[in-house]
Amino acid sequence: MLLFSARRLHKPSRVPDTIANCKLREVYRVSSSLDSHTSQTWGGRFNEATDAFVQEFTASYSFDHILAHYDVQGSRAHADMLAACGILSSADLEDIHRGLDQVLTEIDADEFTWQVELEDVHMNIEARLTEIIGDAGKRLHTGRSRNDQVATDIRLYLRAAIASIRGQLTRLRTGLIDQAECYADTVMPGFTHLQVAQPVTFGHHLLAWNEMLARDDGRLADCAERMNLSPLGAAALAGTSYPINRHMTAEALGFSAPTENSLDSVSDRDFAIEFTAAAAITMMHLSRMAEEMIIWTSAQFAFVDLPDRFCTGSSIMPQKKNPDVPELIRGKAGRVQGHLVALITLMKGQPLAYNKDNQEDKEPLFDAVKTLHDSLLAFADLVPAMKAKPEAMRRAASLGHPTATDLADYLVRKGVAFRDAHEVVGTAVGMAETKGIDVGELSLEDLQALSALIEHDVFEVLTLEGSVAARDHIGGTAPKQVRAAVQRARAKLNTA
Numbered sequence: 001m002l003l004f005s006a007r008r009l010h011k012p013s014r015v016p017d018t019i020a021n022c023k024l025r026e027v028y029r030v031s032s033s034l035d036s037h038t039s040q041t042w043g044g045r046f047n048e049a050t051d052a053f054v055q056e057f058t059a060s061y062s063f064d065h066i067l068a069h070y071d072v073q074g075s076r077a078h079a080d081m082l083a084a085c086g087i088l089s090s091a092d093l094e095d096i097h098r099g100l101d102q103v104l105t106e107i108d109a110d111e112f113t114w115q116v117e118l119e120d121v122h123m124n125i126e127a128r129l130t131e132i133i134g135d136a137g138k139r140l141h142t143g144r145s146r147n148d149q150v151a152t153d154i155r156l157y158l159r160a161a162i163a164s165i166r167g168q169l170t171r172l173r174t175g176l177i178d179q180a181e182c183y184a185d186t187v188m189p190g191f192t193h194l195q196v197a198q199p200v201t202f203g204h205h206l207l208a209w210n211e212m213l214a215r216d217d218g219r220l221a222d223c224a225e226r227m228n229l230s231p232l233g234a235a236a237l238a239g240t241s242y243p244i245n246r247h248m249t250a251e252a253l254g255f256s257a258p259t260e261n262s263l264d265s266v267s268d269r270d271f272a273i274e275f276t277a278a279a280a281i282t283m284m285h286l287s288r289m290a291e292e293m294i295i296w297t298s299a300q301f302a303f304v305d306l307p308d309r310f311c312t313g314s315s316i317m318p319q320k321k322n323p324d325v326p327e328l329i330r331g332k333a334g335r336v337q338g339h340l341v342a343l344i345t346l347m348k349g350q351p352l353a354y355n356k357d358n359q360e361d362k363e364p365l366f367d368a369v370k371t372l373h374d375s376l377l378a379f380a381d382l383v384p385a386m387k388a389k390p391e392a393m394r395r396a397a398s399l400g401h402p403t404a405t406d407l408a409d410y411l412v413r414k415g416v417a418f419r420d421a422h423e424v425v426g427t428a429v430g431m432a433e434t435k436g437i438d439v440g441e442l443s444l445e446d447l448q449a450l451s452a453l454i455e456h457d458v459f460e461v462l463t464l465e466g467s468v469a470a471r472d473h474i475g476g477t478a479p480k481q482v483r484a485a486v487q488r489a490r491a492k493l494n495t496a
Helices: 022-032 052-058 061-084 092-108 121-133 135-139 146-182 202-227 247-253 262-267 270-297 325-346 358-385 388-399 404-413 418-435 444-448 455-458 464-470 481-496
Strands: 186-191 195-201
Touching: 022 195, 022 404, 061 092, 061 121, 061 247, 061 358, 092 121, 092 135, 121 135, 121 146, 146 202, 146 262, 146 270, 146 358, 146 481, 186 388, 186 464, 195 202, 195 388, 195 464, 202 358, 202 481, 262 325, 270 325, 358 404, 404 418, 404 464, 418 444, 444 455, 464 481
Parallel strands: none
Antiparallel strands: 186 195
């Protein structure tokens, strides 16, 4: 089933890249013009052929052919319903199913000829079906319009796409959780303002990534549930006068129910916008993850190592190992965010019901689906293969007085007001800076000169291990808490 990549089209009539050149445009328009306007499926109303450039400009088959399997799926359900309601004969129904089987076989074998004059995936399939089975193919469209047909196809496509994307999310989250368990004790610096703040564990950091992705998965699940209503039967905009059974087609296609209002059914693209919004947020999270990977692999940090198969070298600098996969994902995040803006802008000025503008919903949606899916797939392969460098992480975690807050907390537990403790520790940091050492390396005498309440047990909290172990509560970075969080995360993932 086509989800993410378009098949090669046979005999397409494409606008040349040089179409901006007026002379070439005139040549193209003459050589591509139709012999007769009657080749259009809707041509009875018109007295002249469509301009060849306009025909190519308004056609959508070059990208909406990705909906072919879903279009056939919807047509089968529609035909079954028409027959059950006595609108279509059993002989016609049998011919339609046989013809649709052949159409799919041709599409899957890349032997289907797509015709620009038939505009879109729907009319291309219907025309070929009619060639194969005759008049029965013409009766298939009874009681529906391309307006409800395309709305149904996109929902079927997006429902399958979300299921596949959530599968990649699960793979990525599984890798993160496994890595978090492996590195539950590995100390690294935690940052604010990209300055060393307090020590955390690498496992705790990876679980923060998992929390982002868990919310992303929830948004996609909500989107899938909300969009799972069938527009089929809404026809052009007002419904149909035929005695159809919309509940039957909704059930056959796996929808929870038919949509309630025919006008909204054919003009609604909220589900596409909602998905793209969820995709943009997910890509933003992937971009943040990518940014950290890029920083961590730099020589200045050297916190992690990425396998060679996810990196490339330099054409001039032989020492380089560039984190291309994270860099590309960081770049692709902007692409999906752009699609979200495009879709919202597309819909904002449209009156009810369907307008030709809506043809522009597909390319942003299709690209958002593919970009998100492939980015998740890449990270799901990369994350389990990422290896930490604990010694480099520990060295970095020792810089910038990371346990200063622990000294303040120590004084508070001795009865000092926090603001007073904060001032004492600030003085201690200044003293350590003067000596060129970390605050945790000050002698007991130095510390006691600042507060008589400080005793030898202070050094238990001034170590990196002591600092992380002290955060022993749910959501904290203590290794014991990280392992407990791993088990909870794994359980949630298995029940999602």
